[in-house]
Amino acid sequence: xxxxxxxxxxxFLFCTGIYGVxxxxxxxxxxxxVELMLNxxxxxxVAFSARLNDVAGQVFxxxxxxxxxxxVGVGLAIVLLIYRNRVGVNLDEIDLMKG
Amino acid sequence: xPVILGEAAAQNVAxxxxxxxxxxxxxxxxxxxxxxxxxxxxxxxxxxxxxxxxLLQAEFLGIVQVLIYIGAVLVxxxxxxxxxxxxxxxxxxxxxxxxxLAGLVALLIFGVLAYLFHDQFGNDKLHLGQPTPxxxxxDSIFRTYVVGFEVVSMLLLAALIGAIVLxxxx
Numbered sequence: 001x002x003x004x005x006x007x008x009x010x011x012f013l014f015c016t017g018i019y020g021v022x023x024x025x026x027x028x029x030x031x032x033x034v035e036l037m038l039n040x041x042x043x044x045x046v047a048f049s050a051r052l053n054d055v056a057g058q059v060f061x062x063x064x065x066x067x068x069x070x071x072v073g074v075g076l077a078i079v080l081l082i083y084r085n086r087v088g089v090n091l092d093e094i095d096l097m098k099g
Numbered sequence: 100x101p102v103i104l105g106e107a108a109a110q111n112v113a114x115x116x117x118x119x120x121x122x123x124x125x126x127x128x129x130x131x132x133x134x135x136x137x138x139x140x141x142x143x144x145x146x147x148x149x150x151x152x153x154l155l156q157a158e159f160l161g162i163v164q165v166l167i168y169i170g171a172v173l174v175x176x177x178x179x180x181x182x183x184x185x186x187x188x189x190x191x192x193x194x195x196x197x198x199x200l201a202g203l204v205a206l207l208i209f210g211v212l213a214y215l216f217h218d219q220f221g222n223d224k225l226h227l228g229q230p231t232p233x234x235x236x237x238d239s240i241f242r243t244y245v246v247g248f249e250v251v252s253m254l255l256l257a258a259l260i261g262a263i264v265l266x267x268x269x
Contacts, residue, residue, distance in 0.1 A: 001107060001110055001111050001114065001224070001225050001227075002221075002223065002224060002225070003220050003223040003224065003225050004216055004217060004220050004221055004223070005111075005114060005118070006114075006151070006155070006225075007212075007216040007220060008213055008216060009118045009121070009122075009151070011209055011212035011213055011216065012122055012125070012209060013121070013122075013125055013144070014208075014209075014212070015205040015206070015208050015209040015212070016122075016125040016126060016128070016129055016205065017125075017129075018201070018204060018205045018208060019129050019201050019202055019204075019205035020128065020129035022197060022200070022201030022204060022205075023129065023194055023195060023197060023198045023201040023202070024129065024193055024194060024195070025192075025193060025194065025195040026134065026185060026193045027183070028134065028176060028179045028180055028183060028185065029129075029134060029137060029193055031176070031179070032128055032137060032138065032141050032176060033128070033129055035141065035145075035168075035172065036125055036128060036129075036141070036144065039144065039145065039148045039168075042148065042160075042164075043148060043151060046151075046152055046155050046157050046160060047155060047225075049155075049157065049231075050155045050156060050157070050225055050227060051223060051225055055231060055235045055236055055239045056239060056243070056244075058157050058159070058160055058231060058236055058239075059236060059239045059240050059243075059244050061157075061160055062160065062163065062236070062240070063244075063247060063248075063251050065160075065163060065164070065167055065168070066251050066254075066255055067251065067254065068168075068172070069167055069171065069172060069255070070254055070255050070258030070259070071258070072172050072175055072176070073175065073258055073259060073262040074258050074261055074262050074265070076175055076176070076178070076179040076262070076266075077261070077262040077263075077265035077266040078265060079179060079183060080179070080182055080183065080265075080266050081265050081266065083182070083183040083184075084268075088183075089183045089185070090192075091195075092195050
């Protein structure tokens with residue numbers, strides 16, 4: 001089967017993630033959209049790993065999964081901190097650094 | 100029993116069905132008005148990714164995907180939703196007012212990516228043989244990429260300590 005099918009699927013997931021990051025205003029939903037983008041990258045890595053018969057792509061996909069887990073942990077801690085110090089987690093209301 | 104579908108055709112059909120389900124669920128993640136429903140749609144997308152890994156003969160990654168993403172990350176997200184007391188009912192306040200612009204940006208990037216992929220890899224075919232043995236992945240991690248493995252483990256430790264420091268009440 002052509003490798004472009006997988007690449008197009010991952011491109012679609014990535015762009016859905018971009019839309020989510022730009023259009024959502026709840027912090028948790030933005031983190032979920034980031035997860036969509038990371039998974040799109042992983043599909044790409046695994047597809048090329050199968051295309052080139054090289055296991056390196058899968059190893060890098062594992063690294064991406066580990067880093068995504070770390071990112072979610074820190075990200076949700078930051079969202080909780082924002083929730084505790086301010087009233088909500090709406091990202092467009094966090095404008096302390098706006099000039 | 101006559102063989103109706105060859106192996107490659109069966110793989111194509113399976114890919115198509117899973118891909119359509121994943122695309123619909125992904126759109127659900129970024130458009131749903133109920134935050135818990137969005138998290139559940141994310142489960143469908145992540146399970147679809149695991150299924151695609153298994154179709155691509157990457158069994159170990161499929162298992163890791165189910166364990167870490169569906170098992171751990173999703174639970175973390177649900178905790179995040181509940182701890183920030185997001186409204187669980189259907190509300191329209193999860194989107195900001197740049198939806199049209201965001202859609203345009205996403206479409207533009209999808210167009211560029213689709214053109215590039217088609218241009219560069221349009222004739223490439225996947226020849227899926229045997230599933231990748233887990234021992235091959237282990238050999239690669241602990242031989243070629245052992246430095247990266249150590250760096251990732253340190254990063255994970257630092258991130259976990261950082262998360263605890265950030266989220267604890269003192």
